[in-house]
Amino acid sequence: MTLLLQFLFSGLTTGSVYALVGIGFNIVYNSTSIINLAQGEFVVIGGLMMWFFLEGMQLPFTVSLSLTLLTAALIGLLMERLTIKPLLKKGDLLLMIMVTIAISILIRGILMFKFGKDPYTYPPFTEGEPINFYGAIITQQTLWVIGITAVCIVLLYLFFNKTMIGRAMKACSLDVRAARLMGINVSNIVMLSFIISAVIGAIGGIAITPISLMEYDKGAMLSVKGFCAAIMGGLGRSRGAVAGGFTLGILESLTAGYIHSGFKDAVALLIMLFILFVRPAGMFGKAEILKLRKF
């Protein structure tokens, strides 16, 4: 029982980051139908920039936090305005996905140039002894990661359902042409979606770095896992990305715990394939929507 609890918490921690990356994928996907494969790099940007402001420049925590999120937002904005916007008119989805790969390589290169190949870390948000929860040991930072993810999910839900801009974004994801006819500025919505997904990725990076350290090339793996989470839950469904992320994290942890740690990536991916085999649209996706999608 204690073991199971410990494995579950370990899975929830890694699953949180997968979920945040997955949500980022969905937001961009909904407004543009493209898969932004640079999504994982924003997690790295979050972790490394936070270190830069907090430890490198010795700024207070809240200032570092805002500056990091601002930097991530700015990079998201530049990425969209400089590369996606000019291409969106042509509508070549494959080309745009290639461009996001190029950007991820570019970001990785710049980060390596600036930070080198060493891993970085900073102290956890709150100092203190790990918590003993029915025999399972949970560090305080783990709770922060899970808590922050939960808050992000709630805020995004409110944003997409209760605010005008959020509803406009949702409208774009349902039908771009109809949204445009309703007077929604689609170009701005696309830009906003990149900014939001960049910020969410950065939040994940900021939260996870005290636990897992951050180095320049961690993004590629996170992109893959986050993408798995997104399609597992049903691409385009934010709820799906959350469920997918946590499922993937917990599956990995349980496989490592009960079968063997050497198989954990393989088994988790096999189960994902199985889910997609039974439900091609993912756990929460609808098959009818899938048919209408280009990707």
Next chain:
Amino acid sequence: MRKIGRLLLFLLIFTALIFFSSTNSFCKEPYNIGAIFSVTGPASFLGEPEKNTVLMLVEQINKAGGINGHPLKVIIEDSKSDETQAVLAAKKLLEKDKVLAIIGPSTTGESMALVPIMTQAQTLLISAAAGANITQPVKERYWIFKTAQYDTSAVEAIYTYMKKQGINKVGIITITTGFGDAGRKALIEMAPKFGISIVADERYGPKDTDMTTQLVKIKSAGAQAVINWSVGPGQVIVTKNWHALKMGIPLYQSHGWGSKKNLELAGKAAEGVIAPLGRLVVWEKLPDKHPQKPILKKYVTEYEARYKSEPGTFGGHAYDALMMVVEALKNVGPDKKKIRDYIETKIKKWPGTGGIFNMSPNDHCGLDMTAFEMVIVKNGDWEILK
């Protein structure tokens, strides 16, 4: 135009330097030596300090008048951490530059790729990589030597220490890279010899973020100690998880643990971690009469002053390789066969950065477990265990 101007200026300074520096030394033919390191690519953390070390040493040797009046010229090639590139670089060095010997490459895979080429060219290779296959079987490795300690020696050092502590059951956790695979193999193969049983054998990927699950499993399997075998962020994450879980059993790390950076990153969590480390990282703690101390002191302080970073054990492997060749050249001159024979038979009780080398026709590495000190982390610093 400006570029040409700068080039001319550079040339002028260079010729001036030649004229004004120690007058007799540069009239003779230079001795050409090749070096192949993974300066870029995934193994660049090895290649970079190795290249820096060689550049520094060559400058020092030539400033001091070269080797018997001959200037030393080391041609450094970047293998980009790739076997094919390493082979191409070796061919270029042998055919175009007519080198007397080659030092490097940085990784085991690249070194293995060069074995047939060097054997055919009948030229000495001193590898800076650790794999046992590089120099074994020694009959088929007539021209091949290496300066990095065997993985098995590090395992031997750990197991010997564990026996003294009365530890019989261990759980191992290794990274799924070449380094981790080699370590895992050595750990499993050598355990029976020491009467140690491995009760858990866990793995993790190089980009994994949390190893709590694996550690909990090791604990519940009844291990009396954990051994982690990795380089990179993984070893810090394992240390942090081990500390947070309050496992109550000691954590042992591989010889890849020896970087101050790890202590900084792991902070308090690193207290009590034990590892077999080369003396390069703990040179300050060595007794003054230890034969390696003067060499290590000079090398580490000069390297740090010049490059503002620590050389690490890896830079040391290049140091030892180059200095062996230099010593051979000093004594037997530019003769490939004689250089090889000198290193095989005359490198005895030879203090280097990696340990005290004892080369012989049966051992082309010359190091054993005495090359390591068991080191514990105490108050954020290393402390040698007796």
